[in-house]
Amino acid sequence: MQLTNRSKQVSNKEMTLMERAYLPAIATGLAITLKHFFAKKVTIQYPEVKRYLGPVFRGRHILKRDEDGKERCTACGLCAVACPAEAISMVAAERIKGEENLYREEKYAAVYEVNMLRCIFCGLCEEACPKQAVYLRHDEFIPVFSDRDQVIWGKDLLVEDMNNRYTREAWTKEEARALDNKRANGEVTNVVPRAIP
Amino acid sequence: MELTEFVIKTITIFVVFVLTLVIAMYSTWGERKVAGFIQDRMGPNRAGPGGLLQPLADAGKMFFKEDFIPALANKWLFIAGPSLAMLTALLASAVIPFGSTFKWDGHEVVLQGVESNIGILYVFGVVALGVYGIMVGGWASNNKFSLLGAIRAASQNISYEVAMGLSLIAILMMSSSLSLGEIVSQQHGGNWNIFYQPLGFIIFITCSFAECNRVPFDLPECETELVGGYHTEYGSMKLGFYLFAEYINMFVSSAIISVLYFGGYNYPGMDWVYNQLTAALGSETGHNVATLIGTAVFFGKALFFIFFYMWVRWTIPRFRYDQLMNLGWKKLIPLAIFNIIITGAATLFLKPLITAWLN
Amino acid sequence: MKEVTIAEAPQGHSGSGFFATSFDEAIGLARSYSLWPLPFATSCCGIEFMATMGAHYDISRFGSERPSFSPRQADLLMVMGTIAKKMAPVVKQVYLQMAEPRWVLAVGACASSGGIFDTYSVLQGIDRIIPVDCYVPGCPPRPEQIIDGLMHIQYLAQNEKLRRRNTDEYQHLLASYNIQ
């Protein structure tokens, strides 16, 4: 039966004499593998050499602070709602006087916890955050855990360290697109060096 | 028996034994490295420089792994299986001629465990027994996958032994001797049997693949079908023995291939080298150095064939059981018989003709 | 003939202090570089395990490229992918069939905690049925993270006393999982 005019018979089951004789095909195979034997190895020696993770890689979570070191998160809970794994939980609190240098908005997350074993790194929280507070770092991933007690990460691990700030080329996809366009047009040339291709 | 002779023999046997073991041990490392290199990977390189301590790590791990015997298994035979496999594998290396002779203080020592006038038959007998280890172990495990593996191994080994023996007969007809030492010395220089017996060589190497249970004939243990085949239930050093036995078998068959078809320790121009060496170093030392070179050549050949085994393993797919049997009985055996006829005809008619023509 | 000399030693059952610490260390090292994994791959993480085995990441560098599908021969149970409640007894049985010393690596969110599949049919983490030595987060984790997990197990193997598996503590741990 034929439904379209696009079909194409591909399977040829007739063997030629050469194919019947086993040895030519085996010799071809051996030649191919021998070629690979002497080829350059592609292996990335991981713990010593790290692979470039891509500009938008979704790795470890971070709660950004703004330039003055104030936490951006306002505990609106959109990330928690957007999380398909229900891995994020938080407790909101009102900012009191004297804390203006700590929190940017009047409301802040007193507790912000991510269950790192539940998290599926889908990036929906980053997308949902209206305050650009939560990000998935593109340069780092979560380490392995040896114990169940370590897996819920609180603010102590999530909030950005001001001495070692996390930077990115572009914070939103729109910025990334604009940057990419500029780069494609040759307007930006500071190509970030890559670890490995 | 004279005491010195006894001591010399003991030392020779011990050296042969140790050499076989070390080569088998490093074959496991080699296999992993070769597999890695063929597949564009690095292979083990963390345990020691270049992963050279990998076999020791494996051995160390296996010795200290829990020694487990399944509850429903037949205890004695479960232990006997790997022991038999190891035993038969090691036995075969006794008659391999590793080199010509060592001269020392008037003694002349043959670099061979046992010089026997039925050497090749001995190898054959031992190889024929090799299947018992697998069968007994596979049966004793009381596991269907193991049993299937054992049964496959048994039928495969028996079938391919026939073709192997027939392919050998051509060689025996040419050399009219069963002694491996004799066969080697007949191939003096570059006069290797491979030039006279290419077909026999192909049959023999195919069968040796089957005898060692290597791809494309690794049906007794093929992972994707039978989990681990006959050694599914084996852990710790018992498994180690099985794996080890496989590599020893591989070394032995590589050695036998190089002895039978590639002249063992012979190489082209060895007479010239011998004369140069004896002239330069004196008859005794020169002779010994020449022997050493010959032994090195022999090991080079054997190692190449070990590499060849691995190379093939990581290249081609494996047969199905019935195809394997078809190949063995319907293709290789007739071919081997044909080879015998050709050889017989050639020795009877062609040889006198050529000799007459040459004269 | 290294093997033969080792084989003559009793297997760590004799009195304490029999083995020098350096011997423990040597065996630990040996074990750590010969962790044969049993890839219990059920879903997505199994595909990433293929990548880990592949040429780019190559776990054979750690001596672990020989996957032992028979639990008797494996040292490391790598549970990769969702373990449904239907599968749970199988996982447990495989664990029981493994010979000591055995380690368990839970790869990925599903195996570690159930991940997004907080459902009636999915086991919420394999540590409910078998003891887990190391959890690898991610859904699926990158091969780098799987290698991290493997290296963590190597670290555990190196620092484990030969007799740890006979201690009361360990027996107690197993007993808490109803494993004797």
Place this chain on the structure above:
Amino acid sequence: MNPSLSFFYFLSFLTILSALMVILSRNPIHSVLYLILTFFTLSGHYILLNAQFLAAVNIIVYAGAIMVLFLFVIMFLNIKQDHEEARTNISKIAGAIVGGTVFVILFGAYRKSVVPSYDPNQFDSQVGMIESLGQLLFRDYLLPFELASILLLVAMVGAVMLGKREIGERHF
């Protein structure tokens, strides 16, 4: 006692022991394994008799091939131990009588027979070697040899015919 004589006694002891174990052990697999051991010790005897070729062939053919098939078949059938009970007393008694009779006959034959001695000075050490064996087989006894091979061929063809019969298929 010289070494080869003591070796002979040791081998004989082993042979008899393993032969006994063949019939005494309850597990058929064990029986087969003991039988293989018996063949081994017999090969040892051949070697003592300076018949290396026979020794090797004995191992290759009997231990290496035929017994593998035996083992193969037994593994497939997997005769369990509970079949022991099926043996009635009658079969045991019959077995004892047959075995005893054979033993008595053998013993009688041994008593009557004269064991020829040999003269060490005239002993031809090459008598068991492959060359003389070949001379015997292919010159003096060529006809019996060929007849035996034809017989074997017929048996083989018959076995294939019998074994290959599948359901709904008749060859004869």
Place this chain on the structure above:
Amino acid sequence: MLSNQEVAEELLGKFGDQVYDFDEPYGLLTLSTTREDIIPVLEFLKDHKVFQINFLTDLTGIHYPDSPGKEFMVVYHAHSFIHNFRIRIKVSIAEADIHIPTATGLYACANWMERETFDFFGILFDGHPNLIRILNIEEMDYFPMRREYPLEDATREDKIDALFGR
């Protein structure tokens, strides 16, 4: 090319008012029929000389707890490759009498799809050769896809449910 109209008319002509509720959501001919007629309808479509709707694409169940007497619905999607024509047939059944004839006689692929539907909803396919659970464990004593049963595993501990109306 086959039009929805043609097929609908043919079906109406053959089965009369046993086929009803014709609709075309997003261009796909949808109709309902009764439990007694579903197999004849499928058979008619399959054996029809012109239509040749001989491929059962999909079979599934739906639970409507709020419509009494029609709590469950079995939906068949069939396909004619020749005409590239799809049709959707629905059958409503009541919870009290949760039976429907099996389509395994017509389509081999219906076997597992019906088992799945049974597994999820408890719909009994009469005449099915092997109507046992397929995806869930045998020991399960409820039908998880019915809307009254919870999704979550009751033993999960690491979640705060009070959060933002989850």
Place this chain on the structure above:
Amino acid sequence: MADIELLPHNVPSQSELPELVEELTTLNLGPTHPATHGIFQNILKMDGEKIISGEQTIGYIHRAFEKIAERRPFYQITTLTDRMNYCSSPINNFGWHMTVEKLLQIEVPKRAQYIRVIMMELARISDHLICNSILGVDTGAFSGFLYVMQKREDIYEIYEEVCGARLTTNMGRIGGMERDLSSTAIRKIRDFIKTFPPVLQEFEKLMSRNRIFMDRTINVGPISLERALSYGFTGPNLRAAGLDYDVRVMNPYSSYEDFDFSIPVGQSGDTFDRYNVRIEEMWQSLKIVEQALNNLPEGPYYADAPEYYLPPKKEVYNNMEALIYHFKIVMGEIDAPQGEVYHAVEGGNGELGFYLISDGGRAPYRLHFRRPSFIYYQAFPEMCKGSTLSDAILTMSSLNVIAGELDA
């Protein structure tokens, strides 16, 4: 600690003695057997090496996708479809998005459609690569597997460039793409188009015409077209049986009508046919990718549907309307109409259908996935009947049963 009773499950190394009474042995293939890739069980009745009958048990990774889908807002279901056929998750993703777009009647711009096509075809290549190379592994040839896996790594790198993950991409959004293709991504795709053919050719040289491989696969696990249709085969497996049914051609979606490609078909539906069909499909996919990339239109990469597609972050800051939409979309309060939709795409294994019933709520009222693996895997006992164990394993791996899709 929660304790689960040990059920009498048969793991391969735990088996009883073969029965003497009937000469058939029962062999348990799975669920931890290496060839089942750990996910389903086949209980095979065997006479020696020959399979008399087989029975399957599945559901070992049943994850209740359809139930979860009833509780999750539309946009979160992407994370489920990602994990359904994880070898080709973008196809699943976009299939789902197209279903919702059909429900919401959103017209997706051409550029987004082309990007989707590129990603879907790359996904198809990676899916078929896995299937065919695993077939190689199951016949014992391991190296070919690792050679092509290197190219799959390249595909993952492209994914990573586009969306930030390797496998579970979560790549599309309702109404378009999450991101545009960056110039790096385009460069990488171009590289891939250039470097993939030699590798695939090499793989073919290693396998396709090798007699051992051909002997192993020809006439192994055949299925007639009639039976295949009755068993609901679609995709490469149906095409191997000889029918050129392809959703991309029959019901073009996402601008597939713009591309020129042919549908490979086999002769008798055996393993060799399936292998060859998949190989050829990779070539065709590559062709499609090349065409799509060369004709990639300029323009927006998402539809103009502010109620459904998240506004730019900048807008959220500055624009009240955008902020409201943002909240509404994230909370899942979009105004989905009532209705029912069936939409099918050509997945890695065949017609991947989404049957969506919406009652206007934040989540689907019912979402049913037509999972091709689930439907055709039931034919396996019939296909392997009378063949040997080795054949059954090759049949199984050539069917490309993906556990996530099988059990959902």
